[in-house]
Amino acid sequence: MEAFQLLSRGGAKFDKKRFTNDVALFKEGGTSNSSHHKTSAAAADPLQTGELPAELDFFKYAQGGSGTPAKRKAPPTTVHQRKKARLSAEPDDDDDAPPAASSMPKHRVTAKGRDVPAPAETFEALRERYDVSSHLVQNLRESGIVEPTGIQANGIPILMEGRDLAAISPTGTGKTIAYLLPIFAALNAPSGKDSGTGVRAVILAPTRELAGQIHNECLKLAQGRKWRIVLFSKATASTLADKNVRDKVDIVISTPLRLVSSLQAGALDLNNVRHLVLDEADRMLDAEFLPQIQEIVGACSRSDIQKAVFSATLPAGAEKTANEMLTDPIRIVVGLKDTPLPLISQTLTYVRDDHSKLPSLLSYLAQPYNPPVLIFTSTQPRAASLAEELVLNGISNVDCLHAGLSKKEREDAVSRMRRGESWVMVSTEVMARGMDFKGVREVINYDFPTSVQSYVHRIGRTGRAGREGKAVTYFTDDDAPFLKPIANVLLQSGSTVPEWILKLPKPSKMKRKAMGKVKRDEIVNSARKIGRNDAVKKRDMIAGSKRRTAKAAAGETKPRSVRETPGGDDSDS
Numbered sequence: 001m002e003a004f005q006l007l008s009r010g011g012a013k014f015d016k017k018r019f020t021n022d023v024a025l026f027k028e029g030g031t032s033n034s035s036h037h038k039t040s041a042a043a044a045d046p047l048q049t050g051e052l053p054a055e056l057d058f059f060k061y062a063q064g065g066s067g068t069p070a071k072r073k074a075p076p077t078t079v080h081q082r083k084k085a086r087l088s089a090e091p092d093d094d095d096d097a098p099p100a101a102s103s104m105p106k107h108r109v110t111a112k113g114r115d116v117p118a119p120a121e122t123f124e125a126l127r128e129r130y131d132v133s134s135h136l137v138q139n140l141r142e143s144g145i146v147e148p149t150g151i152q153a154n155g156i157p158i159l160m161e162g163r164d165l166a167a168i169s170p171t172g173t174g175k176t177i178a179y180l181l182p183i184f185a186a187l188n189a190p191s192g193k194d195s196g197t198g199v200r201a202v203i204l205a206p207t208r209e210l211a212g213q214i215h216n217e218c219l220k221l222a223q224g225r226k227w228r229i230v231l232f233s234k235a236t237a238s239t240l241a242d243k244n245v246r247d248k249v250d251i252v253i254s255t256p257l258r259l260v261s262s263l264q265a266g267a268l269d270l271n272n273v274r275h276l277v278l279d280e281a282d283r284m285l286d287a288e289f290l291p292q293i294q295e296i297v298g299a300c301s302r303s304d305i306q307k308a309v310f311s312a313t314l315p316a317g318a319e320k321t322a323n324e325m326l327t328d329p330i331r332i333v334v335g336l337k338d339t340p341l342p343l344i345s346q347t348l349t350y351v352r353d354d355h356s357k358l359p360s361l362l363s364y365l366a367q368p369y370n371p372p373v374l375i376f377t378s379t380q381p382r383a384a385s386l387a388e389e390l391v392l393n394g395i396s397n398v399d400c401l402h403a404g405l406s407k408k409e410r411e412d413a414v415s416r417m418r419r420g421e422s423w424v425m426v427s428t429e430v431m432a433r434g435m436d437f438k439g440v441r442e443v444i445n446y447d448f449p450t451s452v453q454s455y456v457h458r459i460g461r462t463g464r465a466g467r468e469g470k471a472v473t474y475f476t477d478d479d480a481p482f483l484k485p486i487a488n489v490l491l492q493s494g495s496t497v498p499e500w501i502l503k504l505p506k507p508s509k510m511k512r513k514a515m516g517k518v519k520r521d522e523i524v525n526s527a528r529k530i531g532r533n534d535a536v537k538k539r540d541m542i543a544g545s546k547r548r549t550a551k552a553a554a555g556e557t558k559p560r561s562v563r564e565t566p567g568g569d570d571s572d573s
């Protein structure tokens with residue numbers, strides 16, 4: 001992996017002299033072609049400072065780097081390329097910069113349930129109505145969050161009034177703050193004598209990476225107060241095994257499995273929990289996680305516990321399960337259910353078969369593209385294999401993240417992505433949900449998504465916080481039976497779909513279930529596969545011949561009744 005990192009980092013240098021004209025172009029000012037970006041763009045525009053914006057200064061990361069300079073596309077030269085480059089010159093892509101606050105698109109909101117509270121259009125209105133501490137609002141402001149998004153304006157009052165909530169809002173529309181702010185406001189202050197003993201709020205997320213990101217958002221809201229917020233891991237779990245320590249904890253963020261193993265070991269109690277949130281609720285309530293969620297819900301024994309579920313997608317089955325868990329809930333839907341934002345321009349691209357994808361991707365990346373690009377594959381070996389192929393083909397700053405890597409490797413990959421050091425990140429479903437890398441310009445579904453929900457979440461890694469994004473989905477003949485449901489998502493969110501796709505028959509329920517199960521090779525390059533197969537064949541032949549020689553030699557010395565052990569040296573297992 002380290003060698004891979006070194007290779008993929010390249011050693012290119014940006015010759016600013018040679019590209020003076022293009023540098024000057026960037027200095028002229030990066031106008032966004034989207035009107036709702038303009039206010040914040042002007043405020044935080046790095047172009048006005050005369051510097052290349054971080055995400056365009058591709059080469060700064062390689063400064064001082066040694067090794068072969070990476071083959072890299074030329075900076076934009078045609079009008080079209082310049083326009084594209086300007087588009088990618090939007091500001092604030094590093095994590096510390098304020099997001100495109102007041103420019104989030106407005107969506108229709110539908111609410112269902114008893115006594116739905118009126119939305120609060122400003123944080124000030126929220127503060128006055130519910131006596132939210134001005135310190136919290138100030139902390140939000142310092143993160144660049146000054147005006148609530150649709151889910152925040154509508155969802156926060158519901159939670160502040162103590163109601164259970166099922167919230168559905170598109171990807172990148174600020175659901176995290178929508179549940180975090182009410183938790184902080186309701187807990188009021190870090191654990192004290194009158195708050196009982198033990199954890200007071202639990203937030204569950206499906207992946208370590210997402211739990212880590214939610215933890216970071218918590219820390220921003222917690223600024224200036226001594227909140228005890230714990231990101232559950234092996235290490236923190238063992239610290240919390242000490243009752244004196246865990247009694248003082250305010251908020252725990254965890255994946256379900258980690259929390260359940262502490263519960264089962266008797267190293268955690270949840271009988272003081274007043275707020276329980278399931279982020280990415282449909283994933284958390286699927287067959288894999290449901291038993292663990294049920295165990296956690298069962299351990300939260302306070303009768304006045306408030307529960308909330310959040311997701312960009314909530315299929316009917318998951319919603320039914322959620323409703324069984326919630327008490328007298330309110331359901332709100334921002335925009336259209338299971339529909340990506342129109343800010344993401346989506347295309348479906350036909351590639352004949354699996355092995356035609358790599359050449360298509362390479363020629364795509366040979367054109368000017370807007371980094372960082374996030375690429376989804378269906379399995380860990382395919383992610384690793386594709387990342388390797390991209391490196392071997394001279395693409396710079398390629399990274400890879402999947403659940404088969406060590407904790408440290410996963411953390412490092414996320415950090416590089418946050419710092420803008422990865423131009424092309426190859427991943428699996430582990431990155432599909434919740435991850436907020438603001439700078440992601442493009443998502444490429446190298447392998448067809450496993451469901452409509454998977455599609456919506458994957459492409460939702462771009463087009464966040466009011467920014468524009470682009471999503472390309474490759475499909476082969478094998479994927480064709482599953483095309484229709486995805487095409488409908490495109491249509492619903494305002495993208496165009498070729499007529500012939502629309503005429504495809506609707507797949508049966510059985511077929512839809514088979515969607516994620518298309519068999520694909522572990523190796524994405526068929527040529528290399530032939531090479532590998534040849535190597536395996538050759539190795540087997542040599543081993544077989546050695547075995548025969550040894551057998552013959554043994555035959556000379558051993559009695560005939562001694563048999564060879566099956567699966568000897570040449571066993572591939």
Ligand SMILES: Nc1ncnc2c1ncn2[C@@H]1O[C@H](COP(=O)(O)OP(=O)(O)OP(=O)(O)O)[C@@H](O)[C@H]1O
Pocket residue numbers: 099100101102104144145146147148149152169170171172173174175176177311312433434435436438460464465
């Ligand atoms: N009121 C706001 N104004 C501007 N930006 C905001 C606001 N609230 C949140 N954001 C920013 O929007 C981005 C997306 O927020 P968040 O990750 O909470 O989205 P989400 O709806 O949970 O997405 P997903 O469904 O992918 O999990 C974050 O970078 C966050 O800082």
